Amino acid sequence: MRLKTISTLAGYELRSSLRNRWFLLYALAFAVLAVALSSLSLTGAGMFGFAGFGRTAASLINLVLLIVPLMGLTIGAQSLASEREKGTLAYLLAQPVSRAEVLWGKFVGLGTALLAALLLGFGLSAAVIAWQGGVVEAQQYISLVGFSLLLALVTLSLGIFLSAWSRSSALAVGLALFAWLALVFIGDLGLMSTAVAMKVKIQTLFGLALINPLQVFKIAAVNSLRASLEILGPAGIYATRTYGDALITLLVSVLLVWVLVALGAAYLRFRVEADF
Amino acid sequence: MNRAHFAVTIPFIIIALMLPKGSVAQKGATDSLQSLIDAAAAGALVEVPYGLYEGTVTINKPLHLTGVPGENGQLPIIDGKGNGTVLTITAAETTVEGFEIRASGNVIDHEDGGIVVEQAKNVHLTNNRLTDVLYGIRGVEAYGLKVIGNTIHGKDLHIARRGDSIRIWQSEDCLVEGNTIEKARDAIFWFSDGTTVRNNHFLNSRYGIHMMYTDGMTIEGNELNGNSVGAYLMYSKNVMIAGNTFRENRGPSGYGLALKDMDGVTVRDNYYIDNRVGIFFDNAPSRIDITQSIERNVLAFNDIGALMMPAVQNNILRNNTFLDNLEQVGLKGGGSNPGESLGANGWDGNYWSDYVGYDAGGEGTGDIAYHSASLFENLADQHPALGLLHFSPVEQAIDLAAQAFPIIKPKPKLSDNVPRMTPLLPQTMPVVAQPSSAMGWLAALLLAGAGLLYWSQRPKFVPDLPASLAPHRANDKRTSANQAQVPSRSIQKETAMDTQAAVNEPMISVQNLTKRYAQPGRAWWSDATITAVDDLSFELKEGQAVALWGVNGAGKTTVLKCLLGLLDCDGELQLDGTDLRKDGRNARRHFGYVPQELAFHNDLSVAESCRFYARLKDVDLARIPIVLDQVGLMSQERKAVGALSGGMKQRLALALALLGDPPVLLLDEPTSNLDAETRDEFLDLLSQLHRAGKTLLFTSHHLEEVEQLAEQVLILRDGKLFAKGAPAEMMHLLNPKREGQRTHLRAVEAPSDAAYLMTVPVHNGVITPTQVRQNGSVFS
Amino acid sequence: MKKLGTIWIVGILLIVLVACGGTTVTPDLPPEILYGEDVCDQCNMIISDERFAAGLVVELAPGKFEHRIFDDIGDLLAYEKAHGEEFTIAAYYVHDYNSKEWIDGKSAYYIQSEELFTPMGFGLAAAAQRLEAEALAEEWNGSVLSFAELHERTMAGQDVTEHVHQQN
Structure with missing residues (x-):
């Protein structure tokens, strides 16, 4: 693999992302909501000055859980599928580039656009918190940002995976939206009904939660904000007890594995794709 | 009282003078302390100078034991050496003030600890520091016990193995005030009515305060932080x-x-x-x-x-x-x-x-x-395990659903x-919260990070100023550039290779090429296929121009795509004797490809496209003005690709194919997008390139192209090689009349041409034989 | 039909994964207590001292067993008194004071003493051997009871906590 090729492809992806209406809309929505939530939630906490988890972190976690996967999945899903549909992908692959380079180029370019957009949103929100005299600690905020970026890469990889396996752009985006719904709501509803109806053990419940990268992000974010997971009830206490300090390593590994598996699966398909 | 006081103090002052400054070791001091206590009269004030005294010590008569701090304020130490309880008080009206009491025993069954007050009223324990003790201060039937201003640090054990910091049991009207307690199990107050616990810090213990059966207690002004339970x-x-x-x-x-x-x-x-x-x-x-x-x-x-x-x-x-x-x-x-x-x-x-x-x-x-x-809260109250879903959007979704559907509204x-x-x-x-400068710096850092990230991956193919001036420089070379651009690699090859043997080596060799596609509309579990190219074999010598002739669906384009690695296929594909598919990426470096469907990134300009592909092909940017000039696109450099006409796009495609100066050009219907005039121009250009030594493999169903360019024609039918030979030999097969039975297959594809052919009489002299063939060829 | 084969294999693997279950509670299995973490089912307090910790195996429905854990033997009895009608008790577990091992609660000997400071103040400890129980009782000026005696006394008596309160 040649870095120059990857960076050229990534540069194109970055450039077209910044011209993509949907991407810009998501990025703008994220920045505005992050700033608004920080500002609103601090009006109470800042006034009283209690060091607490409070609304800021909780609302930011919620925001990330809703918007970041939507961004990652949809722009990832559009990546290969729309180029395939336009025919540009076939022409690109007729050049002296390897398919791995094309995939990495997509991942790096879109990832850069995504991370830059998130950093912008988080940066503006941090500025508001600093200005209003918030009680959010910088170190905790950094971990929240870090995990959010990781989640963005996970969902981007999943989007690229869907893109590699879909014949049309519409199908890919449709699948991405379904995947978003599944990750954000359906998976958790399943988890809820499992807990309520089947009365599974808490370790099973925790294990099931780890399948969903959104839950993994949330658990990781809560864990670094709180230094323990007991706020998440018995399953959280179980996890803190069982894994202790290794928990963060475990969660980050799970997210990284998601990235690698999704990209790997995308590559497996893309490598042998023969419909050009 | 005063006399007793002096009597007790003087020997101690002497001992203190004999102590080395800052020294802690004083063997036998314990005996002295215990014997001193034994010797002191009841109710005496005993001032104990700074020094290390070994426990365990028992006070069994009323005394006021005061530690005199060392030079730097260090407290006299009573060290239990890890055995039993350090200080036991069984006498009422006793005061112990200003000692460091440390290293009790470790046996929980014996309740080893720092200080025990047993069946003694009105004992005062003031300003002592207890460290490394299993239990801290234990009062049993110690009515009126006052514990004021002490600090108690438990042993560094797992919370289940620690003892209680303070345990006041069966002792009424006690006062615990201004103490700091850390890392213990509980501060326990049982059966001790009327006790007051005020202004203490209970930190990082199991139960900060654990109280039972103690009526009339007052708990005020305490800080209870970081315990399992505050009180x-x-x-x-x-x-x-x-x-x-x-x-x-x-x-x-x-x-x-x-x-x-x-x-x-x-x-x-x-x-x-x-x-x-x-x-x-x-x-x-x-x-x-x-x-x-x-x-x-x-x-x-x-x-x-x-x-x-x-x-x-x-x-x-x-x-x-x-x-x-x-x-x-x-x-x-x-x-x-x-x-x-x-x-x-x-x-x-x-x-x-x-x-x-x-x-x-x-x-x-x-x-x-x-x-x-809140429905979710109710569910979580019933099933605590649902706490795992806290902060998930599903939490709000459920409450939202509950608001929307009255049937589940709690x-x-x-x-x-x-x-x-x-x-x-x-x-x-x-x-009180302070405006956070750390967050300010963080904000700056994150925003800078966003910028840096963008900068690191910025598109590098957007022309900067010097590059946009490049055409002018190129203009100087215009004449030489126009002169048929003998591709350098070919020149080298021609000069380097002496002659026949090398020329006879095939440049491209295709053996037994077979390509099967998944059958359209097959079920997703099915493996059904259709064969597009069936066992095709042919060779191209360097500098040769070969046409692939056949109707659409005959497999012409498939052959090109197989060579480019765009399709997965069976058979042997070789370029200069090496397997094409082994390193397709490098093999493609030797191919210039002009596809039939011209799909470029429409949002890039012509110049940007050239730079983009030049970077992918790892070609010097100086090639860009040369190839643009060669295809006559110089003036369109700044135009967006999307705004180019079909002919212009075709030229761009050729320019991009020529960027890397490849020895082989793969052209898929190279003139199909062109009108008649540009077609001639374009064919001239291709002939020039061919003459300059380029190897050409192109698909076509235009007789004109074949006649003008090809040295050999391969006729494909249903993916199989039907015939091959020089164009002149093949004329009978290429002739539309001979191929007439296939006309109906093609008519749909080019209705305008077909209509033209049918309406215009052949003999009226307007249509040249070439044109007839050209139009007729549509039916091939 | 390569694809069909793959689909079968994946399907079977999924079924195997789903079918995998965990361990179940049986009457001959004493509860596991995480000291300093788990809380007593009767008083909600953290169980820290294994010497006095106790446990029940209750049968909620035929063949469906669950553990209940307590920080004090007295709390076990108080729990049985308060909730005894909700289940049948399949096994009692207490700790041997000296060895700190789980022993069968029904065959254990109990020492009751006012001098014994237990987490909820019931002053109850247990021993597997009668001789050991008698030795401990002597040390603490207490008395030795069989399970039947202790059980009968508790179930017949007043509220257990009230009993202790008066006792002291």
Whole structure:
């Protein structure tokens, strides 16, 4: 693999992302909501000055859980599928580039656009918190940002995976939206009904939660904000007890594995794709 | 008294003078301390100079034992050396002040500890420091015991193995004030009515205060931070809890204040911050004829503000501030009817941070009632494991659904009919937030990170100023550039290779090429295929121009795509004797490809496209003006690719194919996008390139192209090689009349041409033979 | 039909994964207590001292067993008194004071003493051997009871906590 090729492809992806209406809309929505939530939630906490988890972190976690996967999945899903549909992908692959380079180029370019957009949103929100005299600690905020970026890469990889396996752009985006719904709501509803109806053990419940990268992000974010997971009830206490300090390593590994598996699966398909 | 005082002090002063400065070791000092105590008269004041004394020591007569600090304020040390209890007091009216007491034994069955007061009234323990002790201070039947200003650090053991920091048992009217306690199990007050615990710090222990059967106790002004439970109060009456701060009491139990079977308590002016549960009520009050008052407390940022067991009733909560607790009020176990259970207590007149009412009259209370009704909270109360889903969007989704569908809408679990509009904060105010400069720096860092990230991957193919000037430089070379551009690589090859042998080596060799596609519309589990190219073999020599001839669907394009690695296929494909598919990426470096369907990134300009592909092909940017000039696109450099006409795009495609100066050009219907005039021009250009030594493999069904360019024609039918030979030899096969039976297959493809051919008489002299063939070829 | 084969294999693997279950509670299995973490089912307090910790195996429905854990033997009895009608008790477990091992509660000997400081103040400890129980009782000026005696006394008597309160 040649870095120059990857960076050229990534540069194109970055450039077209910044011209993509949907991407810009998501990025703008994220920045505005992050700033608004920080500002609103601090009006109470800042006034009283209690060091607490409070609304800021909780609302930011919620925001990330809703918007970041939507961004990652949809722009990832559009990546290969729309180029395939336009025919540009076939022409690109007729050049002296390897398919791995094309995939990495997509991942790096879109990832850069995504991370830059998130950093912008988080940066503006941090500025508001600093200005209003918030009680959010910088170190905790950094971990929240870090995990959010990781989640963005996970969902981007999943989007690229869907893109590699879909014949049309519409199908890919449709699948991405379904995947978003599944990750954000359906998976958790399943988890809820499992807990309520089947009365599974808490370790099973925790294990099931780890399948969903959104839950993994949330658990990781809560864990670094709180230094323990007991706020998440018995399953959280179980996890803190069982894994202790290794928990963060475990969660980050799970997210990284998601990235690698999704990209790997995308590559497996893309490598042998023969419909050009 | 005074004389006794002197008598006792003088020998000690002498001992102290003999001690090396700062020394700690003084063998036999313990014996001296114990023997001194034994020697002192009852009620004497014993001043003990700084030094190390070995325990264990027993005081069995009333004494006032005072430690005289060393030069730097160090306290005299009584060291238990890890055996038993360091100091035992069995005499009433005794004072022990200003000692460091350390290293008790470790046996929990014996309750080894720092100080034990047994059956002795009015003992004062003041300003001592207890470290590395299993138990701290134990009072058994120590009525009127006063523990003031001590610090107690437990042994560094797992919380289940620690002893109690303070245990006052069967001792009435005790006072515990201004002590700091850390890393212990509990501070226990059992069967000790009338005890006061004031202004202490209980930190990082199991239960900050653990009280049972102690009526009339007062707990005020304490800080209870980082314990499993701040204060657990049980089985007692008439207890006052005021002005305390319960903060970060977390863990599996995790209550700030827990009341179990407590009757007649007053809980006011306390802060409960960031506990798992702020206040926990379990059968409190236990008597149905008692109401209890919970007033002016601030419950903020707890997981659950107030938690009640289902049968709890008669607690009147007023003027409390419920601020941003994840769950403001919870019912443990959920119960069948949370509203009824919690409704047995009074909730009117509190501040609720999640209240969304208004106060039109300005009387300070909301005009509509506050209702706490959340389906998710109810579910989580019933199934604590659901806490795992806290902060997930599903939490709000469920509550939203509950609002939308009345059938699952829960009844409010509590209502406040006169909710306060503003929080009420007691005088004592915990930590005030400062504008955070760290967050400011972080904000800058994150924004810079965003910029840096963009900069690191910025598109590098966007022409900068010098590059856009490049055409002018190129103009100087225009003449030479126009002169047929003998491709350098070919030149080298031609000069380097002497002759026949090398020329006879095939440049491209295709053996037994077979390509099967998945059958369109096959079921997803099926493996059914159709064969596009069937066992095709041919060779191209360097500098040769070969045409692939056939109807659409004959497999011409498939052959090119197989060579480019765009399709997965069987057979052997070789370029210069090496397997094409082994390193397709490098093989493609030798191919210039002009596709039939011209799909470029429409948002790039011509110049940007060239730079983009030049970077991919790893070609010097100086090639760009040369190839643009060659295809006559120089003037269109700044135009967006999307705005180019079909002919222009075709030229761009050729320019891009020529960027890397490849020895082989693969052209898929190279002139199909062109009108007649440009077609000639374009064919001339291709002929020039061919003459300059390029190897050409192109698909076509235009006789003109074949005649003008090809040295050999391969005729494909249904993916098989039907015939091959020089164009002249093949004319009978290429002739539209011979191929007439296939006409109907093609008519749909090019109706205009077909119509033209049919309407224009051949003999009217307007149509040249070439044109006839050309038009006729559409039917091939 | 390569694809069909793959689909079968994946399907079977999924079923195997789903079918995998965990361990179940049986009457001959004493509860596991995480000291310093788990809380007592009767008083909600953290169980820290294994010497006095106790446990029940209750049968909620035929063949469906669950554990209950307590920080004090007295709390076990109080729990049985309060909730005994909700289940049948399949096994009692207490700790031998000296060895700190789980022993069968029904065949154990109990020492009751006012001098014994237990987590909820019931002053109850257990021993597997009668001789050991008698030695401990002598040390603490207490008395030795069989399970039947202790059980009968508790179930017949007043509220257990009330009993202790008066006792002291």
